[in-house]
Amino acid sequence: MSGPRLDEFARPGDAWSRAYLGSDFCQTLLPAPSAMLEAFAELRGRAAFTLVTPPVNDAGLHRVGVLLDSLSAETAPEAATEVVVNDWGVLGLVRAHPSLTPVLGRLLTRMLRDPRLPPERLDAEASSTRALQQSSVTSPPFQGLLRSFGVRRVELDPVVQGLAMDFDAMGLAPTLHAPFGYVTTGRVCLFAAMGQAEEHRFEVGAPCRQECRRFAARMTDAAPSPDAALITAGNTVMQRHERSVITRVLDALASRDARVVVRDAPFGEVAWATEHLPAATRWIEEHVS
Amino acid sequence: MQDAIGVRAPQIGIASPLSDPDEVELLVSNGATEFYCGVAPSAWAARYGASWLNRRSRGRANLPSMEHVANLVEKVHAHGLPVRVTLNAPFYTGEQLADVLALAGEITAAGADGLIVSDVGLILALRERGVAADITLSSMAAMRNSGAAGFFRDLGVTRMVLPRHVRMSEVASLRAHLPDVALELFVLNDGCVYEEGHCATTHALGTFCLTEWRYSLDRRDGAAPTDDERAAFDEAVDDYRRWKWHVNNCGSTFSDRGLPNGPCGLCAIWDLCDLGVSCLKIVGRDSPTVRKVRSLRLVKTIVEQVAGGGTREAAAEYAQGLRDTPELCGTGFMCYYRDAVPTGRGPRSPAGCSPSGP
Numbered sequence: 294m295s296g297p298r299l300d301e302f303a304r305p306g307d308a309w310s311r312a313y314l315g316s317d318f319c320q321t322l323l324p325a326p327s328a329m330l331e332a333f334a335e336l337r338g339r340a341a342f343t344l345v346t347p348p349v350n351d352a353g354l355h356r357v358g359v360l361l362d363s364l365s366a367e368t369a370p371e372a373a374t375e376v377v378v379n380d381w382g383v384l385g386l387v388r389a390h391p392s393l394t395p396v397l398g399r400l401l402t403r404m405l406r407d408p409r410l411p412p413e414r415l416d417a418e419a420s421s422t423r424a425l426q427q428s429s430v431t432s433p434p435f436q437g438l439l440r441s442f443g444v445r446r447v448e449l450d451p452v453v454q455g456l457a458m459d460f461d462a463m464g465l466a467p468t469l470h471a472p473f474g475y476v477t478t479g480r481v482c483l484f485a486a487m488g489q490a491e492e493h494r495f496e497v498g499a500p501c502r503q504e505c506r507r508f509a510a511r512m513t514d515a516a517p518s519p520d521a522a523l524i525t526a527g528n529t530v531m532q533r534h535e536r537s538v539i540t541r542v543l544d545a546l547a548s549r550d551a552r553v554v555v556r557d558a559p560f561g562e563v564a565w566a567t568e569h570l571p572a573a574t575r576w577i578e579e580h581v582s
Numbered sequence: 583m584q585d586a587i588g589v590r591a592p593q594i595g596i597a598s599p600l601s602d603p604d605e606v607e608l609l610v611s612n613g614a615t616e617f618y619c620g621v622a623p624s625a626w627a628a629r630y631g632a633s634w635l636n637r638r639s640r641g642r643a644n645l646p647s648m649e650h651v652a653n654l655v656e657k658v659h660a661h662g663l664p665v666r667v668t669l670n671a672p673f674y675t676g677e678q679l680a681d682v683l684a685l686a687g688e689i690t691a692a693g694a695d696g697l698i699v700s701d702v703g704l705i706l707a708l709r710e711r712g713v714a715a716d717i718t719l720s721s722m723a724a725m726r727n728s729g730a731a732g733f734f735r736d737l738g739v740t741r742m743v744l745p746r747h748v749r750m751s752e753v754a755s756l757r758a759h760l761p762d763v764a765l766e767l768f769v770l771n772d773g774c775v776y777e778e779g780h781c782a783t784t785h786a787l788g789t790f791c792l793t794e795w796r797y798s799l800d801r802r803d804g805a806a807p808t809d810d811e812r813a814a815f816d817e818a819v820d821d822y823r824r825w826k827w828h829v830n831n832c833g834s835t836f837s838d839r840g841l842p843n844g845p846c847g848l849c850a851i852w853d854l855c856d857l858g859v860s861c862l863k864i865v866g867r868d869s870p871t872v873r874k875v876r877s878l879r880l881v882k883t884i885v886e887q888v889a890g891g892g893t894r895e896a897a898a899e900y901a902q903g904l905r906d907t908p909e910l911c912g913t914g915f916m917c918y919y920r921d922a923v924p925t926g927r928g929p930r931s932p933a934g935c936s937p938s939g940p
Contacts, residue, residue: 348780350752350755351728351752352755354729381702381733382730382731382732383729385733403673405633405782405784406783409783421631421632424630424633424675425631425632428673429672429675429701429702431675432675432707433679433703435706438702438706475782476783476790477776477781477790478776479747481775484818486822494821494825497749497920498749506802507801508799508801508807508811508815509800511798512797513795530776
């Protein structure tokens, strides 16, 4: 397979001015350069483009390098083309392409995203609660590093415990993904096993037929909970968040540069983004219960 | 090639977990060449609750105070060996950073030989504040390419523990690109279902990945899965549960020979020596002393076998023979480095390796 196509998820409206293409989580899903450039060309003059990249090994780093070379060759600086990085090695590659803007991905914007955290038991004033509601980016040395790499935007998920970070004060712009947040991810994939010989199942880096592009699975605990809303999508566990959680987090962002990215499925490799928050709020009201 | 192995093997270190000063003598006499430990001061727990100071803050994994750390360092140094201390939470917030830095200063003052760190902010802060600590990159950093290795080297990291989920070919690639970076690799015990450095759950609420989930298959195109698709998925889920049981130390069992079952890289030691890896890591700060001792004996025996010469096939065969658990080794599910196992695996044998355990 060569990669995702933009028509997998139709643009929600004119306010959605940027398309995201790619996976945060799996190197196998890196698009072919031709598929990426096809999407980029289709968007030209209509919407900005963000390439999403996953953690990679050296072979994957080479593939990302090829994608970045192709993308930067087609990109004018005013196009504001972005690359979401979830790997420090990839961030180094992006720096070599001044026409591309790096964005800190969700795997590097570390914070607890555990669906089991009980928000009703958290004391809003306690240090223990703030630690749960903040991420690695609140550390001043970390912020300095981001500045040195030209990173100004960081990506976040909705979290049941809520957020307590002042992005304007940190000089960072937040992006919130909705309604699906990641919980955990890895290199071993349940779906890949569907197409693998027995001796290669759950082997890191074994050949994969990308069954995750055909299937996903809802997860429920052996002790059933009414609506765990957890989904195994490829190598990653995602949580579909309720509207109240997303709204609460969005309100807490309180940043003039906040952005919302939406996708219609947890496994979606195409997403749309807006910085027009009323449009985002409207989409959430219409699509999230 | 084999002469080179014979020379290199004795140089490879064996890092043992340590959670009690009274374990030092026993672990040294059984082959430990260096140690790592953690500390969990009560003040941190009181202030930050579920945001643990390091990856394993439950039970006996950590020393309770800095006094215990100082005592432990003294005992290890009496044997002329080094000990590193973990400050490897996946991240620290800006508010936590001052507390971690103060603790890092105390650990260094107590004479510890280095810190094991994952958080980029802490690495930078340690350098900025001039804390004179040798920094080992924790596996929690999930570093697996030469670009990232160069990034951390430039931050002043002197050794890197690679993640659990890595192929031997990836280790070789890292060594080829960055021969000056010292690497430490997992060799025994305690797997992770996901990539621990990318796992956003906390063990403070229980181990998320070991939950016995029920799965309901959906097709992305919205159509109902076919019977064949459901059957293939159900088979994959059954195998996945078996694999998770192996990852979880085969239900924390020992073999009939009294050796610890679970994630294992013994067959790969020949390759790891050949690649010039600096150190083999045994996992399990919270393990009972007997598990640590038996793990050390296993690893030391294989290192000595490799040092004595012989082919990689012979070394792997020796390792599997020593284990004498063909029903476990045969699945490949215990292997840290499945691509490094040179001998053919036997038939799968679910008996004795089911999720409920033997």
